[in-house]
Amino acid sequence: MRRTPASLAAADPGPAHTIEFDGRPIPALPGQSIAAALWAQGILAWRTTRIAGRPRGAFCGIGACYDCLATVDGQPNQRTCLLPADPGTVVTTQEGHGHADLA
Amino acid sequence: MPTSPDATGYDLAVIGAGPAGLAGAVAAADRGLRCALLDAGARPGGQYYRHPAPELRAARPDRLHHHWSTFIGLADRLAAHRQAGRIELLSGRHVFLLEAEQGGDAAGRSAWRLHVTTGERTGHLRAAAVLLATGAYERQLPFPGWTLPGVVTAGGAQAMLKAGLVLPGRRIVVAGSGPLLLAAAASLTAAGAQVPAVVEAGDYLGYARRPGVLAAVPGKLGEGVTHGVALARHAVRLRRASAVIEAHGTEQVTAVTVARLDADWRPVAGTERRIACDALAVGHGLVPQLELATELGAETRTVPDGTLALRVDARQRTTVPGLWAAGETCGVGGAELALAEGELAALAIAGEPAPSGALLARRRRLRGFAELMAAAHRPGAGWPGWLRPDTEVCRCEEVPAQRITEAVEELGATDARTVKLLTRAGMGWCQGRMCGPAVAALAGTLEPAADRRPLSCPVRLGDLAQLP
Numbered sequence: 349m350r351r352t353p354a355s356l357a358a359a360d361p362g363p364a365h366t367i368e369f370d371g372r373p374i375p376a377l378p379g380q381s382i383a384a385a386l387w388a389q390g391i392l393a394w395r396t397t398r399i400a401g402r403p404r405g406a407f408c409g410i411g412a413c414y415d416c417l418a419t420v421d422g423q424p425n426q427r428t429c430l431l432p433a434d435p436g437t438v439v440t441t442q443e444g445h446g447h448a449d450l451a
Numbered sequence: 452m453p454t455s456p457d458a459t460g461y462d463l464a465v466i467g468a469g470p471a472g473l474a475g476a477v478a479a480a481d482r483g484l485r486c487a488l489l490d491a492g493a494r495p496g497g498q499y500y501r502h503p504a505p506e507l508r509a510a511r512p513d514r515l516h517h518h519w520s521t522f523i524g525l526a527d528r529l530a531a532h533r534q535a536g537r538i539e540l541l542s543g544r545h546v547f548l549l550e551a552e553q554g555g556d557a558a559g560r561s562a563w564r565l566h567v568t569t570g571e572r573t574g575h576l577r578a579a580a581v582l583l584a585t586g587a588y589e590r591q592l593p594f595p596g597w598t599l600p601g602v603v604t605a606g607g608a609q610a611m612l613k614a615g616l617v618l619p620g621r622r623i624v625v626a627g628s629g630p631l632l633l634a635a636a637a638s639l640t641a642a643g644a645q646v647p648a649v650v651e652a653g654d655y656l657g658y659a660r661r662p663g664v665l666a667a668v669p670g671k672l673g674e675g676v677t678h679g680v681a682l683a684r685h686a687v688r689l690r691r692a693s694a695v696i697e698a699h700g701t702e703q704v705t706a707v708t709v710a711r712l713d714a715d716w717r718p719v720a721g722t723e724r725r726i727a728c729d730a731l732a733v734g735h736g737l738v739p740q741l742e743l744a745t746e747l748g749a750e751t752r753t754v755p756d757g758t759l760a761l762r763v764d765a766r767q768r769t770t771v772p773g774l775w776a777a778g779e780t781c782g783v784g785g786a787e788l789a790l791a792e793g794e795l796a797a798l799a800i801a802g803e804p805a806p807s808g809a810l811l812a813r814r815r816r817l818r819g820f821a822e823l824m825a826a827a828h829r830p831g832a833g834w835p836g837w838l839r840p841d842t843e844v845c846r847c848e849e850v851p852a853q854r855i856t857e858a859v860e861e862l863g864a865t866d867a868r869t870v871k872l873l874t875r876a877g878m879g880w881c882q883g884r885m886c887g888p889a890v891a892a893l894a895g896t897l898e899p900a901a902d903r904r905p906l907s908c909p910v911r912l913g914d915l916a917q918l919p
Binding site: 350351352353354355356357358359360361362377378379380381383384385387388392393397398399400402403404405406407408409410411412413414415417429432 | 491498503504505506507508509510511512514515588589598600601602603604606607608609610611612614615616617618619641642643702703846847848849879880881884885
């Protein structure tokens, strides 16, 4: 059987719950950050940059680089590597500064 | 928000709950001091002892770590002290400003005001002494394609694995410089990833130049051997004196180009080789996180790896009265050294006369190894040879190398601060933590300058306006 991080750590989390990413349901394990839940689904980008519109996702994984920003429950510029993927969390790919609604 | 338990405040506030801070807090509490232990993370342990959230119910977190039993021992002592009311653990709190109070407290002791944010709310607490154990963050050197999704920091890959039990890909190249690379590669392979190569810019021969220093720390050699055996078992190839000079892909990384480096880290033409991968974990050593102390004027020293560390005396005192430092803030040296320094600082703060000779000897041995390691992984001056004009250097503000070169060569900038004012490099969300070392090198700065960050993390204007 293929080794996984969960099998290495002998993790036995409760059943996955669901968060929403750009309108689609994504499973998340209790205790995972939003970024971790997205990585687990092979999703690596959830922001586009302000100037060139290029995709970005988690880089430093510890809250220092601010590359993993996304709009979470309507709030732009949230660090997804720090925020827990609580049941029902709604994550939206953030375009630019995330304040297009103010333009 | 945390406020002081009474008008006099805590005897000691420890900033950072990694190895140094944990060791310092429990040793101080052992001696009767009332401590606040603050950390930005959700759980104590810092980056080194980062571990899965309890809800993930990991029965074997030890398999993600070296020396897990040491952490368990510290965590047990912390729990006992919290129960007894000697330590208040304040997790999820980032100290963004450290302020010396005029005149100290009524007893004539120095007194500190620590301004704290949870991101949502701010507050402050007071303490007679402060132990700075804020650790380090990873040094990054830019290269073409390093902003592609799937390119992550080596420490970040470790952190996401340890805390969230996830990997950025299935086939992960590990690259950069420093001992963290071997540790990261060993963890990633143990967790099921394939690591086609570990690409180390240094040559590791630097370690052989001081055999006496190495012989004094047999544990460090053992760690290296353990990683080496683990990597050999998974057929991981270590490429020394080499670097990833480009990451390829449009929407995410699909391959990297690796090249040999000369002694100055200049890529050697004709040695390029492409390696397919779906992720790259990269880092070039660690940078001590000092801004809370340097904003107060604490003196620094230049470490052989080119970073700045706080200057401390034999008892871990900084040059600022009432401010102690331990662990990576005194120069990157690893968890074992951080534990020794945290304890030494606590003994001094508690007013104990002289620490045991064994503890002092341990610090001396490990500090010696740290300086050797720092010299072996110091970035060579030729690394900008792998940049292209359009390579983004500042990730936040999307500033390409070309604009920094223009600022230096045409507009006369000679330091990172002037480059920032001319190009915005280093002005974004991360406050220059990702591009700072690279911009300083491109500006031709020979000696590193202390980071200037009056606030150590972004804080809302409304919260600043309400500072007492």
